[in-house]
Amino acid sequence: MSRLQVVSGKGGTGKTTVAAALALALATEGKRTLLVEVEGRQGIAQLFETEALPYEERKIAVASGGGEVYALAIDAERALLDYLQMFYKLGSAGRALKKIGAIDFATTIAPGVRDVLLTGKACEAVRRRDKQGRFTYDYVVMDAPPTGRVTRFLNVNDEVAGLAKIGPIYNQAQAVMRVLKSPGTAVHMVTLLEEMPVQETADGITELRAAELPVGKVIVNQVRPHLLDEAAVRAAGGDRREEVAASLRTAGVAAPAQLVGPLLGQAAEHAQRVELEREQRAVLARLGLPTYELPFIGEGMDLAGLYRLAGELRHLGEVFA
Structure with missing residues (x-):
């Protein structure tokens, strides 16, 4: 079972909804899942009908069998401050850099660095262990950027290679890529049974394969x-x-x-x-690729509908093994 589940799809296909339902489906029988958002839209908070997520891991739901779903909205600036503190012990100095706008400058002028920070935070959660040596989270589900940007976003090594060949940022990018290209990762595509989303899905899968990123499943959403x-x-x-x-x-x-x-x-x-x-x-x-279908929920998507989709995913059996 892939421990890092990345969910992408064309805008409007419901990729955030599917990512949230997948997190619930995986967090069964006492499992712990972390649901990660990287685009700053607070879509997860809206789906789970909770307040805007801060930059911290917060429990937002209890799944079937007592499992738990945690959520994290990753902010690139805060992630860079964490990075500076972790590798350079620049706690107060990092905050000073933020005040003068250096953090915003770094994450804006160098998009490759931004992607390293966003993906790096998710990969750190995948690798993290507690004092007993057990993984903190059984699964990490990432609500990734849309199909047209997901390969470039995940292939941070190529992005950073244009900025630096050596150094801590480059080393961090290499560590991230070891996780993203491992058998422990799967990138799933969400689509509708419509021509444009299906074509974007096909194009996105071609790009993922060319970048040697692990392609997972195709999830057809809103099937009538x-x-x-x-x-x-x-x-x-x-x-x-x-x-x-x-x-x-x-x-x-x-x-x-x-x-x-x-x-x-x-x-x-x-x-x-x-x-x-x-x-x-x-x-x-x-x-x-294996293709799975989720039903159209005519009454609109609310928390009850989200749990229903999670049930559909569980009903499909070992879908994401």
């Missing part, structure tokens, strides 16, 4: 149920007005002629969506 069987789907495109009107009359529906047009229109739209989804599933199948 099929309301018609195959025969009805095929029939929806034909001229069935008289047959539908007769069926409505037999069922005792008043003024059936007024309903035939709207009903056939909705059936045709549904049949078209089913066909488009079939095409996108075929594209995903050609990627050669």
